[in-house]
Amino acid sequence: MKFFTLVIYLLLQLATRSIRPAIAQSWPVHDNGLNKVVSGRDHYSLIVNGERVFVWSGELHLWRIPVPELWQDILEKIKAAGFNGIGLYELWGWHAPNNETLDFETGAHDFATIFDIAKVLGLYVVYRPGPHSNAEATGGGFPGWLTTGEYGPLRDDDPRYTAAWERYSGAVAEYVRPHLITNGGPVILWQIENEYGVQWLDPDAKVPNETAIAYMEQLQNHHRAWEIDVPFMGNNPNMWTRSWSKDYGNTGAEVDLYGLDHYPACWTCNLEICLPVNGAVEPYTVFDYYTHFQQVSPTQPSFLMEFQGGSYNPWDGPAGGCGELMDSIWVNMFYRHNLAEKVSAVNIYMLMGGTNWGNLGFPEVGTSYDYSSPIHENRLISEKYNEGKLFGLFMRVARDFAKVERIGNGTAYTTNAEVMATELRNPDTGARFYITRHDYSPSTEKSQFRLRISTESGNFLVPQQGSLTLDSISSKTIVTDFRIGATNKKIAYSKVEILTVSDLGERQVVVLWAPRGEDGEILLRGATSAKVASDNAGAETSFTVTEHGLIANFKIQERNIVIDIDNGVQLVVVDRDSGYQIWAPTLTADPQAWENKTVLVHGPYLVRSAAIDGDSLALRGDWSNETAVEIWAPSDIREVTFNGDKLATERSAYGSLIGLLPATQVTVDTIAAQLPSLGSWKVANGLPESALEYDDSRWTDANHMTTPNFSPPDTYPVLYADEYGYQAGNLLWRGHFNVTEDKRPSSAYLRVIGGLASGFSAYVNGHFVGTWLGSISNKTGELKVSLEDVQFNVGADNVLFIIQDTTGKDQREGAPDPRGILNASLFASDGSSLNFTSWKLTGNAGGNHLIEPVRGTWNEGGLHAERLGWHLPGFDDSDWEDGLPSEGFKGADARFYRTVVSLDMPRGFDVHLGFELNRLPHAKLRAQLYVNGYMFGKIIPISNEFSFPVFPGILNYHGENTIGLSI
Ligand SMILES: *[C@@H]1O[C@H](CO)[C@@H](O)[C@H](O)[C@H]1NC(C)=O
Ligand SMILES: *[C@@H]1O[C@H](CO)[C@@H](O)[C@H](O)[C@H]1NC(C)=O
Ligand SMILES: *[C@@H]1O[C@H](CO)[C@@H](O)[C@H](O)[C@H]1NC(C)=O
Ligand SMILES: *[C@@H]1O[C@H](CO)[C@@H](O)[C@H](O)[C@H]1NC(C)=O
Secondary structure, three states: OHHHHHHHHHHHHHHHHOOOOOOOOOOOOEOOOOOHHHHEEOOOOEEEOOEEEOEEEEEEOHHHOOOHHHHHHHHHHHHHOOOOEEEEEOOHHHHOOOOOOOOOOOHHHOOHHHHHHHHHHOOEEEEEOOOOOOOOEHHHHOOHHHHOOOOOOOOOOOHHHHHHHHHHHHHHHHHHHHHEHHHOOOEEEEEOOOOOOOOEEEOOOOEEOHHHHHHHHHHHHHHHHOOOOOOEEOOEOOOOOOOOEOOOOOOOOOEOEOOEEEOOOOOEOOHHHHHHHHOOOOOOOOOOOHHHHHHHOOOOOOEEEEEEOOOEOEOOOOOOOOHHHHOHHHHHHHHHHHHHOOOOEEEEEEEEOOEOOOOOEOOOEOOEOOOOOOEOOOOOEOHHHHHHHHHHHHHHHOHHHHOOEEEEEEHHHEOOOOEEEEEEEOOOOOOEEEEEEEOOOOOOOEEEEOEEEEEOOEEEEEOOOOOEEEEOOOEEEEEEEEEOOOOOOEEEEEOOEEEEEEEOOOOEEEEEEOOOOOEEEEEEEOOOOEEEOOOOOOOOOEEEEEOOEEEEEEEOOOOOEEEEEOOOEEEEEEOHHHHHOEEOOEOOOOOOOOHHHEOEEEOOOEEEEEEEEOOEEEEEEEOOOOEEEEEEOOOOOOEEEEOOEEEOEEEOOOOOEEEEEOOOOOOHHHHHHHOOOOOOOEEEEOOHHHOOOOOOOOOEEOOOOOOOOOOOOOOOOOEEHHHHOOOOOEEEEEEEEEEOOOOOEEEEEEEEEOOOOOEEEEEEOOEEEEEEOOEOOEOEEEEEEEOOOOOOOEOOEEEEEEEEEOOOOOOHHHOOOOOEEEEEEEEEOOOOEEOEEEEEEEOOOOOOOOOOOOOOOOOOOOOHHHHHOOOOOOOOOOOOEEOOOOOOOOOOOOEEEEEEEEEEOOOOOOOOEEEEOOOOOOOOOOEEEEEOOEEEEEEOOOOOOOEEEEOEOOEOOEEEEEEEEEO
16 A cells, blocks of 8 residues: 555656656676776766766866976866866877877976876876877877878778877877876776767668778777776767767777767857857757767766867957857856766866967967866966866765766756756765756846755755745756765755865865855754854844754855854855855865865965875965965864965864965066066068079979879979978978070969968069968968069079968868968960979978977978077077067068067066067068967967967076067
8 A cells, every 4th residue: 555655656746847757777887897996987977996986077288288397287276176187188290290209208298297297186087199189289180291191091990000000009008008097097098089970871870880990999909908908988079970889889899988079159269160060059058968878878977078168269260269158157057057967077178278389280270279268378267267166166075976867857846937957866875966047048037946856854845935046047056965075964955056065074164155145045954053153144044943954044145154053064155256265175186085185265366285284284375465364174273384384374263264365575567567678679581582592402302293192283293291291380382494585474373272271472583473361261272473573584593482381280081181282383475384393392490300309390380580490599690680570571571580588587476478469450461479489479361369378488487588570
């Protein structure tokens, strides 16, 4: 009888909420027989060292931050925001300037240091070595020499390509193997290939693509043979190609863990490119990942291997990027929406973008790779970072989320038809998470509602007083039966969100947050009394004792409210701004960051670390203005230091320590006053190669009459720089021809391929004949020029000179697209053509055989100044003339400007410097900025970005700096 009553009750519940019951099912734990203990995974989550983990990871590109001394700074910021992992691509081309050299040693080519830093800080690494990476890098990371056609179309099982990647991947496996978690390191997952969604010729019918499958098999077999024993994962580029999941396919080439990449707001600031692809017609549209993962990878954790952190900015994109399309509001709703989709692993792409310095970008993207990321290109943290921290610190303590079923979703959960909720439940503990948002996710309405929840203590309509609010685009996570750290104390429900929990032993501090002005309600199981402990009594604070425990009601204000509960829990209630100032540094290097191994600090711009030694707490962090600091630490702490200096503190009535960090002597104004004026420059002619008499005898002969490339040129010899060993930046071509009395050219036709936004200029016998300024929609430029005004040398040598500014190689199947001249034709006035007698070419000094490995293969092109080292410190310009870039010059010519300036930045301060270049609006120019030899800024005719941050370490903060500017 009882049994039937129960069933009827359940059915009633289902009827009122239109809930689909979770099918009781036991899920297999996958382990490959290799490493169950270290890193297993199932339908719910990854299991690392026996603990379930919600993987919260963010991507950074080390080669875009080419100062290894800064990597710790960035990883500390990542850790401080509550992340437990980082995503790291390798870039083959960065390490392999030619087919013989592999550099994992010099400067920023040595990535091994990052694993040590990650280990010390307690961050897992999701490692993604390619061989192909995309990454908005030139050639998608493929080295230029690989893309000539000589190695086939690439990313397949062609033996020529195979031999090439075996060499590179084998070396990578060798140096990264000691850093696998199975060997005590931080690497938990190894990605095979990248966005290689080509397993099926037809994903619905599962018609296999045999060459792709053979390639994936080779990659995995090799890596296993190289003793890479962590799970292999894949990242499918979209929801329809469904490649490489063991739950979906059975071809033998599937990876251990399926991952999906998704960018709801587009991956580029140029929405025209991506909106039609991802199908979001409106900003702030959310997507259904749950159905996808249930279809493709139901026995695996739902892993968003790349989830939008921002967007890259194309050359013609808005100055500063398009951050407003994915701002802190975006972060608030979309990060929580992923929870609603039962996602248990996320890698934010990018968490820090960095700089597209030198020629390392693929054609579309400009010099900045800020990516509107939470951590900016200049390393400053953003509002978006702080909003993400509210999420990250919560997920760190929401341990029950690492094993949840999605129970139901819909507007029936709420009392407002505009508001929906998704219910997720941990089958072991019964803890639930209700993710609420507007049913129409882009809605900017202010909506009040109450939520129907289930708890161990019964069902409630919460809040019991007042209502929940969603003000415009936003989302709130309401928890039930939430365990407080490792204690048996529980929050039956909380109407406001939990920010974080710190278990200090004698008490557990629970930080709650909501937007200012909203009110909060929390039911603490088993508690019987409470008192407001802060002097901010919060007039609207009240307590009600019920049969289930104590209900606290309060109003969120600018000033924090502290409430002591009789069960030893201390509530700290903060608004959003105050929440942004909360840090929960960990006392151990465990990525799991247990609540009983953290302290809380309120106030500073950044808290990087905390360590306890006896009764002393050492904090490290950043601040500038006078900053009140409040610290929650174990009660036996008597002394606090901040960055090594003693911080005087007083104990508050409720046990926290309160101190004051004084305003720093150094301010933006004092720094600005110290900056050199850049008022004195030297100048030299930057384009002697256009002259007829220029001696090109030591340039490379461009004389190939056949090419391995798949797209043959219109005219011969083959003028593809790639196959002559030049792969970056400016390329210089000289075509020699003879003229007779009877036959002289009257026009020329040129078709030159340099990538989107590339450009070229042509000169005959030193006379400028025409230019292609470049466009973001055309990778090939075309010119038909008249040569009527040109003086020819009858019976002697004449020269067509072309300077071409390339913008990198395309990604994926576009990588073998050549860079060079597709068609160079001279025509006489009767329409007949004239032949060239020979062609010469030059590019970066040394070509693929670098003369300077540290700045690496993509820093320089073939500009006169670059080949002669004018951009480098130490070049003697004493016989150059004085001249200012601001005075400039007229005509189709080039100049190189140099100046040397001293900096003496105050020590102990993290000063962010950059350059701003102001171009006359009508000037159609290409300019490159060099800082101590590194190319760190570039302007082309379609640029909108004129501001270029430069990392310390590129700039010498305590000495001389050589600044070069090519125009
Ligand atoms: C590099 O390429 C050259 C020219 O194609 C070839 O002779 C040489 O064997 C290659 N080296 C390796 C290690 O593949
Ligand atoms: C099959 O795989 C090859 C790579 O080996 C790829 O070039 C091709 O585009 C794939 N076909 C489809 C239909 O995805
Ligand atoms: C979510 O809601 C949709 C629409 O009501 C429904 O079709 C779907 O089954 C629900 N999914 C879950 C897991 O509850
Ligand atoms: C700290 O928390 C962890 C995880 O819940 C637990 O295993 C450990 O026993 C706790 N340590 C102390 C000293 O309470």
